[in-house]
Amino acid sequence: MKTVHSLDVTISGLTYIEPGVPYNVTCTVNEYRDNRKTTFLAIIPGEQNEEIIIWYYKQYGCFEFQVPTSTYCRVASCACDDNGLTTHWMYNTSSDLSRSVTFQCESSDSEHNIVESTEFAPTITEAPGTSLRFNPTNDTVIKELGQQFVVLCLADCTPVCQFHWEKDNSVVSPGATLQISNISKEDNGTYTCTAYNGYGTPRTKPLYLTVNCKLFF
Structure with a gap:
């Protein structure tokens, strides 16, 4: 976890990811700031990154802006209050997933520095x-x-x-x-x-x- 100006961005999920089964990832930002952008990334070696952006405002709450290139990612739910933002992402895992997928989220602090979570890479399951x-x-x-x-x-x-x-x-x-x-x-x-x-x-x-x-x- 990286910390800049007290802003913490964390990411978490289950240990295993199963090909063909939707996978849930949670991203948490510990501070609320109006008009903040949080980005979720799904990274597979040799492929274009999947990306979703969440904007949130004190007046309107949080909502999704999905980059057109995103095929597998979507927002399952998000909630924001004075304590920050918690977003649950849904990654529609490919049934032929054979290479590791890495997840990461990032946000910006009060001085517009980009703060990244650690990279999170669940293990691909293999049935017998x-x-x-x-x-x-x-x-x-x-x-x-x-x-x-x-x-x-x-x-x-x-x-x-x-x-x-x-x-x-x-x-x-x-x-x-x-x-x-x-x-x-x-x-x-x-x-x-x-x-x-x-x-x-x-x-x-x-x-x-x-x-x-x-x-x-």
């Missing part, structure tokens, strides 16, 4: 998608009675995924690891790993376990 996999990698396994079986479910997720294993619609392991210490014929069947991190849709992957029963004569 097709990255869901097993270690060992085989999804078809054959075991003998009494043997041990261990498999780990993995996925590339941001934030990290939670996992669980199911068999016959019942949870048999609440984590990423499925372990059977002494295999019996009842363990034969299909096991499904589910990965989910709160973004996108849960991803599942089946594993087929065949238990060979030895015959004794």
Whole structure:
């Protein structure tokens, strides 16, 4: 946060930004001054900055002036009083967002100096998608009675995924690891790993376990 002549401009938002889902950012200016302009910027490397300007007056309150080049940004709400200005911005995140987006807001102090907030860059989320996999990698396994079986479910997720294993619609392991210490014929069947991190849709992957029963004569 940068401070000039006691003017503070701050910006905040959630830690994660999800492609295709509107994202809310809050900008706060701690002093009220009539006829003040506050600008919101969304910066993506290699692209033209998205920009919205808010003007506010003691008589009329605050209102939006949107620069024609702005495609994804809009004002969700704003409020101003003698304590300053608080603006909630809505950024309509592109569904193919693959590069980091940085947000910043700026305003002017009583001497018309531009005061900028720090840059704020949320982390782009990544759902498990097709990255869901097993270690060992085989999804078809054959075991003998009494043997041990261990498999780990993995996925590339941001934030990290939670996992669980199911068999016959019942949870048999609440984590990423499925372990059977002494295999019996009842363990034969299909096991499904589910990965989910709160973004996108849960991803599942089946594993087929065949238990060979030895015959004794």
